[in-house]
Every structure is written in C-alpha cells, then in structure tokens.
Amino acid sequence: MPFRWNPREHISHSGYVLKWALISTPVGLAVGSACAIFIWSLDKVTNTRLSYPWLLYLLPIAGVPVVWLYHRLGKGMDRGNNLIVDEIHQPGGGVPVRMAPLILIATLVTHLFGGSAGREGTAVQMGGSIAGGYARLLHRFFKWMGKVDTRTLLMTGVAAGFAGVFGTPLAGAIFAMEVLAIGQMSYAAVIPCLIAAILADWTCSIWRIQHDTFHLALVTDPTQVGTLAHLHWPLMLKVVLAAALFGLVSLLFSELTHSLHRLFTRLIRPAILHPVVGGLFIIALVHLLGTRDYLGLGNVSPELGGVSISSAFIEGGAYPWSWWWKLLFTAITLGAGFKGGEVTPLFFIGATLGNTLAWLFHAPVDLFAALGFTAVFAGATNTPLASTIMAVELFGPQNAVYFAVASFVAYLFSGHSGVYLSQRIGTPKPETPTPGPEATLHSAREQRPWITSLLRGKPRK
Numbered sequence: 001m002p003f004r005w006n007p008r009e010h011i012s013h014s015g016y017v018l019k020w021a022l023i024s025t026p027v028g029l030a031v032g033s034a035c036a037i038f039i040w041s042l043d044k045v046t047n048t049r050l051s052y053p054w055l056l057y058l059l060p061i062a063g064v065p066v067v068w069l070y071h072r073l074g075k076g077m078d079r080g081n082n083l084i085v086d087e088i089h090q091p092g093g094g095v096p097v098r099m100a101p102l103i104l105i106a107t108l109v110t111h112l113f114g115g116s117a118g119r120e121g122t123a124v125q126m127g128g129s130i131a132g133g134y135a136r137l138l139h140r141f142f143k144w145m146g147k148v149d150t151r152t153l154l155m156t157g158v159a160a161g162f163a164g165v166f167g168t169p170l171a172g173a174i175f176a177m178e179v180l181a182i183g184q185m186s187y188a189a190v191i192p193c194l195i196a197a198i199l200a201d202w203t204c205s206i207w208r209i210q211h212d213t214f215h216l217a218l219v220t221d222p223t224q225v226g227t228l229a230h231l232h233w234p235l236m237l238k239v240v241l242a243a244a245l246f247g248l249v250s251l252l253f254s255e256l257t258h259s260l261h262r263l264f265t266r267l268i269r270p271a272i273l274h275p276v277v278g279g280l281f282i283i284a285l286v287h288l289l290g291t292r293d294y295l296g297l298g299n300v301s302p303e304l305g306g307v308s309i310s311s312a313f314i315e316g317g318a319y320p321w322s323w324w325w326k327l328l329f330t331a332i333t334l335g336a337g338f339k340g341g342e343v344t345p346l347f348f349i350g351a352t353l354g355n356t357l358a359w360l361f362h363a364p365v366d367l368f369a370a371l372g373f374t375a376v377f378a379g380a381t382n383t384p385l386a387s388t389i390m391a392v393e394l395f396g397p398q399n400a401v402y403f404a405v406a407s408f409v410a411y412l413f414s415g416h417s418g419v420y421l422s423q424r425i426g427t428p429k430p431e432t433p434t435p436g437p438e439a440t441l442h443s444a445r446e447q448r449p450w451i452t453s454l455l456r457g458k459p460r461k
Contacts, residue, residue, distance in 0.1 A: 017191055027131050032160060033207065065109075083099075096129065118342055120343035159176035164204050246354075251415055257342070326349050327345075350376030
C-alpha cells in the first residue's frame with residue numbers, strides 16, 4: 001500500500017494552532033489577572049468578616065442592593081453560568097462585559113457579610129464576560145470572526161476562569177468542554193481552552209496567588225503486583241458504595257438549591273426581600289448551631305478546632321452532620337439570591353461527608369475526604385472527567401483509579417440533576433429517563449414527579 005500524506009493538512013493545523021495561540025493568549029492573561037484580583041479581594045473580605053463578627057447581622061440588608069443592582073443593570077445576568085452555557089450552545093445576545101464587575105462585587109458582598117457560597121461561579125462568569133467582550137471587539141476588526149469562533153472564545157473564558165481560581169489548568173480546559181452537555185464532549189476547542197487555562201494559572205502565579213494544597217498518604221497493597229497501581233479490592237468496594245452516596249448528596253444539593261429559589265420566588269414578593277429572609281435564616285442557623293464554621297467558603301474556620309475543608313482530611317476533623325449543615329447554609333444563601341459559586345461549598349460537603357464515611361467504613365480518612373471532595377463536585381456539575389483530572393492535579397496521581405471510580409459512579413447516581421440547569425443532555429445516563437432530544441436539565445427536572453414537585457412551586461405570572 002502506497003504511503004499517503006497531504007502536507008497542506010498539517011500546514012492548516014499549524015495555522016490553526018498559531019491563530020488560537022494569538023487569540024487565546026489575551027483571554028488567559030486577562031482572566032488570570034481578574035482571578036488574581038478576585039482571590040486577593042476574597043481573602044481580604046473573609047479576614048475582615050472573621051475580625052468583625054457583627055458583620056453577619058448586616059447580611060439581610062447587604063443583599064438588598066445586590067438584588068437592586070441586578071434588577072437595574074443585569075437583567076438576564078442573574079442566570080449566571082447558565083447564561084454562558086446557553087450562549088455557547090446558541091450565540092445570541094452575547095455575554096455582557098458588565099457581568100464581570102457585577103458578579104465580582106456581589107460575591108464579595110456575600111462573603112463579607114457571612115453568606116455561604118463559593119468562587120468558581122464568579123471566576124467562570126468573569127471569564128465568560130471578558131471573553132465575550134473580547135469576541136465582539138475582534139468581530140469589529142476581523143469580519144471572519146463568526147459564531148463558531150465566538151463560541152470557542154467563550155469556552156476559553158470558562159476554562160481560564162476555572163483554572164485561575166483553583167490552580168488546575170488541565171481540569172479547567174476539560175471542564176469548559178465537558179460542562180456543556182451531559183455525556184458528550186467535543187474536542188474542537190481543546191487547543192484554545194488549554195492555552196487559555198495554562199496562561200490563566202500562570203498569570204495567577206505571577207501575581208503570587210497561592211492555591212490550597214493537599215497531601216494524601218499513599219494507599220497501596222504490597223502483596224499485589226499488576227498493571228493497576230495502588231489497587232486494593234476491599235477498599236475499592238467501599239469507594240463504590242461511598243461514591244453512590246456522594247452522587248445522591250450531589251442530587252440533594254442541586255434539588256434543594258433550585259427548590260428554595262423557586263419557593264422564595266413563589267412566596268416572597270418583591271424579589272428584593274429574598275435576601276432579607278434568607279439572611280435572617282442564616283443568622284438563626286448560626287445561633288441554633290452555635291458555630292460559624294458553615295459561613296463563607298469553608299476553607300478556614302473562625303474557631304480553633306472548628307470544621308473546614310482542611311480539617312476534614314484529618315480523623316475527627318468533622319462532625320457526622322457537618323456536610324448537611326454546609327449544604328443547607330449554601331442552598332439558603334444561593335436560593336435567596338446571594339451571589340457566588342457552588343463548587344467550593346461542594347468541596348466542603350464532599351470532604352466532610354467523606355470524613356464521616358471513612359469512620360463508618362473503616363477506611364483512610366484523607367483518601368475518603370479527597371474522594372468526597374472530587375465526587376460530589378462531579379455529581380453536581382456532571383463533569384466526571386474534569387473532576388478526575390482535578391483530583392490528580394490537587395492530590396497527586398497515586399490514587400487516580402479511586403478518584404476516577406468515585407467521580408464516575410457519583411456522576412451516574414446524581415441522575416439528570418445538577419447545579420447548571422442549562423446543561424444539555426447529550427447522551428442520557430444509563431437507566432435514567434430523559435425528556436427527549438435537545439433536552440436540558442431544566443426540562444428533565446420539570447418532568448420529575450412527587451418529592452421535587454411538592455418542594456418546587458411555579459412562580460405566578
């Protein structure tokens with residue numbers, strides 16, 4: 001058989017890489033700098049809240065100007081990440097540039113006054129906003145910029161935001177592609193996303209931003225020799241059982257957050273009162289439990305010996321129901337209209353649940369905390385591949401098999417639920433009902449019966 005080769009094809013590939021290296025570089029640098037500013041500001045407001053505990057009592061009032069700002073300046077932008085996902089699927093009105101400063105200010109207000117929220121949503125929305133504005137600017141000067149290029153640029157913004165805020169460039173690139181549709185992932189934008197994610201992470205390091213680091217003990221069986229390193233079958237069975245529970249907790253988090261939002265919308269009018277009621281609930285829970293461990297990100301505790309993400313990796317570092325209280329605090333905060341991400345609270349929920357399950361299953365605490373950290377995120381965002389890669393970037397490759405099993409099992413058991421209702425259902429999960437072609441998590445959720453139907457109420461027209 002003759003050797004066949006078309007050099008023009010490879011010249012085109014080289015041109016493609018060069019083109020997107022030039023286009024993606026400004027996105028990575030700009031979004032990385034924005035993430036650095038955000039992380040630095042978040043540390044400042046968190047330290048301020050810890051220094052002045054009375055700020056919590058202003059939480060109900062603090063949310064009012066945020067709701068008003070979004071009503072006046074950000075109509076449609078309150079959909080957050082869902083707006084970006086929709087714009088990637090079907091470019092329409094675009095992602096406004098003002099979304100970046102709005103979500104930045106709103107998230108800092110949430111954390112300053114004690115709301116329970118994360119930072120991923122903020123970073124991704126800033127990334128999408130910056131990339132969207134950049135796409136419109138390029139279109140003015142280069143008419144060859146079409147919808148496909150705009151779609152790719154938005155994905156680079158998502159990748160850069162995720163990578164910059166967590167220090168995980170590989171996971172950020174995969175997340176931007178995987179989060180769009182359940183069970184389907186196109187690699188068409190992988191090079192631009194990878195360039196933007198790596199540069200965003202590098203830019204944060206240039207700004208001397210330090211991300212959380214974790215170290216796990218090596219889990220290995222010295223009697224086993226094979227191709228799968230560090231595999232212990234009794235432990236693997238425990239991982240599978242725990243992963244199923246992680247997936248169910250992911251579903252619980254997503255459903256409770258969406259249901260509370262619908263409940264606030266149905267029962268409390270006008271919308272400007274939602275954060276007032278939600279803030280009062282948060283204050284009441286703090287007094288009921290006698291702790292502030294479940295406020296803010298959850299990466300530090302205001303009390304010596306308190307519960308945090310880091311403490312969950314130590315035996316006795318979490319209470320049996322710590323995961324539930326963080327879940328409830330976060331669902332109320334986000335359901336009431338406060339802004340911020342879901343992912344860091346998901347890390348807290350997963351790590352503390354893993355701490356508890358390690359005690360029940362007589363398993364390594366640090367490993368199960370890491371598995372929960374990863375798997376609850378995988379189930380709630382429907383991104384098991386990105387979650388596995390993130391776990392390897394954060395915790396090292398030694399336990400990669402356990403991370404993969406936990407992420408994909410949790411992804412399955414979370415069903416057609418998730419924090420991003422605009423996600424398309426590309427390939428339905430096995431044995432899970434789906435509304436039909438072009439379905440989204442929103443349409444799948446609307447067709448689920450009984451418990452969710454009782455909890456969620458349709459807003460009045």
